[in-house]
Amino acid sequence: MLPQRPVLAHRARVNAALLELAVSTGREAADFIRHRRPAGRVDVAATKSSATDVVTEIDRATEELIRERILGSRPHDGFVGEEGQDVAGSSGVDWVVDPIDGTVNFVYGIAAYAVSIAARRDGRVVAGYVVNVASGEQWAAEVGQGAWWLDGDERRPVVAPDPPTLDRALVATGFSYDPRTRARQGAAVASLLPQVRDIRRAGAAALDLCAVADGRVDAYVEQGLHAWDLAAGGLVASEAGLTVTGLDGPADQRLVVAAHPELIGEFLAAVRACGF
Structure with a gap:
């Protein structure tokens, strides 16, 4: 039996409320980061998967702030x-939640690092919010309702533009922190480069996915993303009309590819042939 309209309406209201909480919390977190970040480089507090995979005390404090705000409002929810x-x-x-997506950029003062907050219901991402802390640009999406740029309380729809041909596509990517994996990824990117317009490596997956959504790049490919790298930005991209997929199924840690439906087949074939 199909769900009754009251059930669907209730789900829509819940999703809208989740997005509202993501936006308000993300904005507060972005303000917190701006005020806490000192001039110059930021001290590294620790490393994770490798010597180049860094974390700062501001990362940790920001995640704690986000956790407190969200679970304070919704104490029975989970948090990743x-x-x-x-x-x-x-x-x-x-x-x-990724409290600072693009931590290396944040450490060096490169203006591309973001707060990324997504809500999942029964395993499906239904609301997402990404804010570039340095520039103040904001993107949001709600499943089935679309994606938007946010300017204060104003929502402006984000709809992915028609794509160029593959040889004119500007492609965003990123690299693992593991040296051996990075070497393989570098070889794959080198193989892809002659087939496209150019490659861009901004250093923040959530911002890359939002960039594909609003047409600043034409496609995106990356290996090794975790759920917090993909969840919010991936929803923005898909709700903007892009196809977000993996190598042989849904996007996952093995591979994330995003492009316009008219480009995705050819782009995915090239990605596969290049050895990603």
């Missing part, structure tokens, strides 16, 4: 963050 311990919930909703 890059820098802390996961919290199991009982509501069917969990939050997937």
Whole structure:
């Protein structure tokens, strides 16, 4: 039996409320980061998967702020963050958070690092918010409702533009922190480069996915993304009309590819042939 309209309306209201909480919390977190970041380079507090995979005390403090705001409003939800311990919930909703996506950019003062907050219901991402802390640009999406740029309380729809041909496509990518994996990825990118307009490496997956959504780049490919890298930006991209997929199924840690539906087949074939 198909869900009744009251059930669908209730789900829509819940999703809208989740997005509202993501936006308000993300804006507060972005302000927190701006005020806490000192001039010059930021001290590295620790490393994770390798010597180049860094974390700062501001990462940790920002994630704690986000956790407190979200679970303070919704104490029965779960929480999955890059820098802390996961919290199991009982509501069917969990939050997937990267407090600073693009930490290396943040450390060096490169103006491309973001707060990324997504809400999942029963395992499906239904609301997402990304804010470039340095520039103040904001993107949001709600499943089935579209994607938007946010300017204060104003929403402006984000719709992915028609794509160029593959040989004119500007492609965003990123690299693992593991040296051996990075070497393989570098070889794959080198193989792809002659087939496209050029490659861009901004250093923040959430911002890359939003860039494909609003047409600043034409396609995106990256290996090794975690849920917090993909969740919010991936929803923005898909709700803007892009196809977000993996190598042989859904986008996952093995591979994330995003492009316009008219380009995705040829682009994915090239990505596969290049050895990603």
